[in-house]
Amino acid sequence: MKTVLMVAEKPSLAASLANILSNGKATSRKGFNGACSVHEWVGTFRDSSAKFKFTSVCGHISGLDFVGKFNSWDKCDPIDLFSCPTEKKDATPKLKMPQFLASEAKGCDYLVLWLDCDKEGENICFEVMDAVSSCIRNVRSTSVTFRAKFSAITEKDIKNAMATLQFPNENESRSVDARQELDLRIGCAFTRFQTKFFQGRYGDLDSSLISFGPCQTPTLGFCVQRHDEIQQFKPESFWYVQVTVDPEQKLEWQRVRIFEKEVAMIFYNMVKEQKEAIVESVTSKDNFKSRPLALNTVELMRSASSGLGIGPHVAMQIAEKLYTQGYISYPRTETTTYPTNFDLRGVLKLFERSNEYGDEAKNVMNDFVQPKKGTDCGDHPPITPMKMANRSDFDGDTWRVYDYIVRHFIGTLSRDLKYKSTTAKFIIDGEIFTSTSNVLIDAGYTKVMTWQAFGKNELSNPYNKGDRVLIKDVKLIESQTGPPSYLTESDLISLMEKHGIGTDASIPVHINNITQRNYVSVEAGRRLKPTTLGIVLVHGYQKIDPELVLPTMRSALEKQLNLIAHGTADFRAVLKHAIEIFRLKFQYFVTNITNMDSLFEVSFSSLADSGKSHSRCGKCRRYMKYIQQKPARLHCSHCDETYSLPVGGIARVYRELKCPLDDFELLAWSSGNKGRSFPFCPYCYNNPPFPDMTRASGCNNCTHPTCQHSLTNLGVSSCIECDKGVLVLDCTSSPKNWKLGCNSCDCIINIFDDALKVTVDEDTCECGSQLVTVAYKQEKTPFADGDDKKTGCIFCFNEFMPLIEKHKAVENRRLNSSRGGRSSRGRGKGRPNRGRPKPPKDKMAQLAAYFV
DNA sequence: GCAAGGTC
Known part of the structure; x- marks a missing residue:
C-alpha cells in the first residue's frame, strides 16, 4: 500500500483538513517537535487504497539571512549588503522542522501540499519539498508531488481540491524568494547606515535603533503626513444664520455656512426682518444602519483599537490566546462571508444559556436573518466564537475582546437598525431652513452591539405643511474651521490595508515597530502622534528621496515581483534590476545624508554638546564626553570619534590608569552594587587588539602578556559555573572589595x-x-x-x-x-x-x- | 542591534 504525506501550513488546519478528508476517522499523534501533530487514516488515492499521513509546518520553515561576517555591523560596509551572499536559515530552530518533516516523509510515496493558497504558501510548498527531498524519491516530479488548491475550509471545497490536484507553482514561490531578498538587503543596509550615522553624531536620540523598512517607513509616513496637515492648517472664519423657532427648536440653514462676512450679513439682515417661517413641506423616509459583515482580522483590530482602546498588537495576542484555548475560530483571515454550510444556528445555540447574551441569542434564533454577503478570500472562515465563556473565565481585556467577537457574531445575524427620518422644510424670505427628526423603529443588531446604539432618538417633528411658525430669534454666528486630528490607529490600519502595506498578520507588527522605536506615541483615543525623531526621519527622506517613504514604493515593488509570479519575467533579471535600483538609491542617500542631518541638528544635541567630560582620548589626550543615554557612548569631539560602551550599568574612570597599547584612559564598568564589574579600555572595547579577543571585551578578556590588568x-582559574569562562581577579573596587568575576558568565566570588x-x-x-x-x-x-x-x-x-x-x-x-x-x-x-x-x-x- | 513574512 502506498503512503501519501500531506502537509498544511499550520497544525490547526492539518487537524481540520484531516478530519474532513478522513470523514472523521483519522487517528492523531503528536510529532516529535512538540508543535505539530500527525493525523493518519486509510483511504483511496489515485484509485488504489493508500495510507494517509496529514501533518503541518508552522509557517515558513526557513528565512533568509546574511552569511558570516555580513551579520556583523562592524565587519562590513552597509553597501556590501546589496551584493553579499545570503543563506537560508531555519526560521525557528527549536521546532526542528526539516528533521521533523524528513522523519515523517520516510517511506512515503506521494506528497500532497495543502499550504495556504497565496504566494507565501506556494513558497512554503517548495520549502517542504526541500525538507523531504532526501526521503521521498523524485519529489520534484509531477507524478509524486501535488498541490491542493482550496478556497474555503468546507467539506465540499476540500474534497473537490483533493479530486482535482494540481502542481506547485514555482514562479509564485520564486517571487517570494525575491521579496525576501530585497526586504533583507534594503532594510538592513539602510537601518545599519542611518543608525550608525546618527548615533555617532547625537546624544539624545530617543531610540537605540533607527530602523528603515519598506513597510514600517511608509507606515510612519502616514502618521507624519497627518502631522504636517495639522501643522500647515490655517483656520478660516465662516458665518451662518441661526434661526430659533417657537417652541424652542434650532433650524439648519441649507447654505450651511458662508466664508464671506458681507454676504452672510446680507442673508442675516434679510431673515432677521421676518416674524414667521412657513413650512413648505414635510417628508419622511425610512433609513437603515446596516448590520455588520462577518468579522475578519483587520476589522477586529480596528474595533479593538477604536472601541476597546486595545492596540492591534495586544488585540491579536489576545485573539491568538482565545483561539488556542478553543474560544474563537482562527483569528487571522481576510474573509468576511460565512461558508455556505456554516452552522450559524449551532454557534448561536452555544449562547442561549449565557448570562450575558442569552436573551439576545434566543431572540435572534427566533428571528433569524441571513447574514450579509461579504468577500471570500479563500483563506479562513470569519472570526467567530466557538465556545461559551463567562466573564470570570478571563482577565478584563481578554473578556472585552471575546465579548466583542460574540456580540459581533450575533450582530451579523440580527436585523438592520431601522429609523424614520422626518424633514420639515421652512422658507423664510426665500431662504431655506430645515429641521430633521430621527425616530427609532427597530434597534436591530444594536441590541447586542450596544455601543452602536441609536443615540438621537427624538420626538417626531410636530410640523405640518403650510404651518406658520413663530421665529423666536435670529443670530449671525461666527466660527472657524478646525484642523484635522492625528490619525487614529484604526485610520492607520485602513490606510495600510488600502495601500497594500503589510498583511493582516503583519500590520500590527509594523505599527508596534514604529511605536517601540519611538517614532510615534499613542495618545488619548489611540491617536498616533509622531515624535520629533519620527518627523525628522520622514522629512529627511522627503528631502533626499521621497520615494523611500511613499506608500507606493511597496506596491511598485509588488508589481515587479508579480512579473516573476506570473512567469512573464525572469527571477534573476527582476531581482538584479530591483537590487541595483535600491543600491543606487542607497548610495544617493548616503552621499546626501547631510540633508537629513541638517534636520537632526535642529532637533537633537550633538555628541559634543551632550554628556559630561569623562576620560582622556588616547589619540589627542583631550577629555572625551560620556553620553549616558542609551546606547551609552564616549565621544571625542576633537577626533570626531564615537566609542560604544557596555550596555547598562555605569563606566567610571578607573584611577586614571591607561591602556599600554593605545594610551586611552581605562574605565571600570559596573552593573551595580552586587553585579558584574571589570576594567576596560574604550578603544580596545571597540577595536580588539588581539585576534583571540572578541569585540566588546574588557581587560578581563585581554591577553596582553604584560599589562597588569x-x-x-x-586570571585565577577556569570558571566553576560555565564552560568557557575564566575567573579573573577584579580590583576595580579594591581595597573595599576584592572579588573574582567570570569573564564570560555572571559568576562572582567575593x-x-x-x-x-x-x-x-x-x-x-x-x-x-x-x-x-x-x-x-x-x-x-x-x-x-x-x-x-x-x-x-x-x-x-x-x-x-x-x-x-x-x-x-x-x-x-x-x-x-x-x-x-x-x-x-x-x-x-x-x-x-x-x-x-x-x-x-x-x-x-x-x-x-x-x-x- | 537590522526587514518582512509565515506561525506557536
Whole structure:
C-alpha cells in the first residue's frame, strides 16, 4: 500500500483538513517537535487504497539571512549588503522542522501540499519539498508531488481540491524568494547606515535603533503626513444664520455656512426682518444602519483599537490566546462571508444559556436573518466564537475582546437598525431652513452591539405643511474651521490595508515597530502622534528621496515581483534590476545624508554638546564626553570619534590608569552594587587588539602578556559555573572589595574582605588554579598565627576558606579537593583532574603567540 | 542591534 504525506501550513488546519478528508476517522499523534501533530487514516488515492499521513509546518520553515561576517555591523560596509551572499536559515530552530518533516516523509510515496493558497504558501510548498527531498524519491516530479488548491475550509471545497490536484507553482514561490531578498538587503543596509550615522553624531536620540523598512517607513509616513496637515492648517472664519423657532427648536440653514462676512450679513439682515417661517413641506423616509459583515482580522483590530482602546498588537495576542484555548475560530483571515454550510444556528445555540447574551441569542434564533454577503478570500472562515465563556473565565481585556467577537457574531445575524427620518422644510424670505427628526423603529443588531446604539432618538417633528411658525430669534454666528486630528490607529490600519502595506498578520507588527522605536506615541483615543525623531526621519527622506517613504514604493515593488509570479519575467533579471535600483538609491542617500542631518541638528544635541567630560582620548589626550543615554557612548569631539560602551550599568574612570597599547584612559564598568564589574579600555572595547579577543571585551578578556590588568595576569582559574569562562581577579573596587568575576558568565566570588592587597602569583596549585597572595594591615589580619600576608590557593588552602564568600559552586569544589596548603611547585605538571577546573591558558604559550 | 513574512 502506498503512503501519501500531506502537509498544511499550520497544525490547526492539518487537524481540520484531516478530519474532513478522513470523514472523521483519522487517528492523531503528536510529532516529535512538540508543535505539530500527525493525523493518519486509510483511504483511496489515485484509485488504489493508500495510507494517509496529514501533518503541518508552522509557517515558513526557513528565512533568509546574511552569511558570516555580513551579520556583523562592524565587519562590513552597509553597501556590501546589496551584493553579499545570503543563506537560508531555519526560521525557528527549536521546532526542528526539516528533521521533523524528513522523519515523517520516510517511506512515503506521494506528497500532497495543502499550504495556504497565496504566494507565501506556494513558497512554503517548495520549502517542504526541500525538507523531504532526501526521503521521498523524485519529489520534484509531477507524478509524486501535488498541490491542493482550496478556497474555503468546507467539506465540499476540500474534497473537490483533493479530486482535482494540481502542481506547485514555482514562479509564485520564486517571487517570494525575491521579496525576501530585497526586504533583507534594503532594510538592513539602510537601518545599519542611518543608525550608525546618527548615533555617532547625537546624544539624545530617543531610540537605540533607527530602523528603515519598506513597510514600517511608509507606515510612519502616514502618521507624519497627518502631522504636517495639522501643522500647515490655517483656520478660516465662516458665518451662518441661526434661526430659533417657537417652541424652542434650532433650524439648519441649507447654505450651511458662508466664508464671506458681507454676504452672510446680507442673508442675516434679510431673515432677521421676518416674524414667521412657513413650512413648505414635510417628508419622511425610512433609513437603515446596516448590520455588520462577518468579522475578519483587520476589522477586529480596528474595533479593538477604536472601541476597546486595545492596540492591534495586544488585540491579536489576545485573539491568538482565545483561539488556542478553543474560544474563537482562527483569528487571522481576510474573509468576511460565512461558508455556505456554516452552522450559524449551532454557534448561536452555544449562547442561549449565557448570562450575558442569552436573551439576545434566543431572540435572534427566533428571528433569524441571513447574514450579509461579504468577500471570500479563500483563506479562513470569519472570526467567530466557538465556545461559551463567562466573564470570570478571563482577565478584563481578554473578556472585552471575546465579548466583542460574540456580540459581533450575533450582530451579523440580527436585523438592520431601522429609523424614520422626518424633514420639515421652512422658507423664510426665500431662504431655506430645515429641521430633521430621527425616530427609532427597530434597534436591530444594536441590541447586542450596544455601543452602536441609536443615540438621537427624538420626538417626531410636530410640523405640518403650510404651518406658520413663530421665529423666536435670529443670530449671525461666527466660527472657524478646525484642523484635522492625528490619525487614529484604526485610520492607520485602513490606510495600510488600502495601500497594500503589510498583511493582516503583519500590520500590527509594523505599527508596534514604529511605536517601540519611538517614532510615534499613542495618545488619548489611540491617536498616533509622531515624535520629533519620527518627523525628522520622514522629512529627511522627503528631502533626499521621497520615494523611500511613499506608500507606493511597496506596491511598485509588488508589481515587479508579480512579473516573476506570473512567469512573464525572469527571477534573476527582476531581482538584479530591483537590487541595483535600491543600491543606487542607497548610495544617493548616503552621499546626501547631510540633508537629513541638517534636520537632526535642529532637533537633537550633538555628541559634543551632550554628556559630561569623562576620560582622556588616547589619540589627542583631550577629555572625551560620556553620553549616558542609551546606547551609552564616549565621544571625542576633537577626533570626531564615537566609542560604544557596555550596555547598562555605569563606566567610571578607573584611577586614571591607561591602556599600554593605545594610551586611552581605562574605565571600570559596573552593573551595580552586587553585579558584574571589570576594567576596560574604550578603544580596545571597540577595536580588539588581539585576534583571540572578541569585540566588546574588557581587560578581563585581554591577553596582553604584560599589562597588569589583563586576563593573562589576573586570571585565577577556569570558571566553576560555565564552560568557557575564566575567573579573573577584579580590583576595580579594591581595597573595599576584592572579588573574582567570570569573564564570560555572571559568576562572582567575593574574597578577602578588608584586605590591603591581593595579587595573582605565577605559581599554580595542583588543582590547576593560580596561587593568590593576600596582605592585610597587621591589626586586621584574620589569620590565627598573626601573619599579615599569606599565599595559597583560593580553593584549596584551608586558611583561606573562611575568607571566601560562601557560594554554592565553591562548596562543591572543596569536596573535590580536600588537600590544602601551598603551591605544589616542582611536582611536575598538574595531572588532569576530573571535576577540577582547568588552569587558565598557559602564559608562556600566549607570550609566544604575540611575538611570532 | 537590522526587514518582512509565515506561525506557536
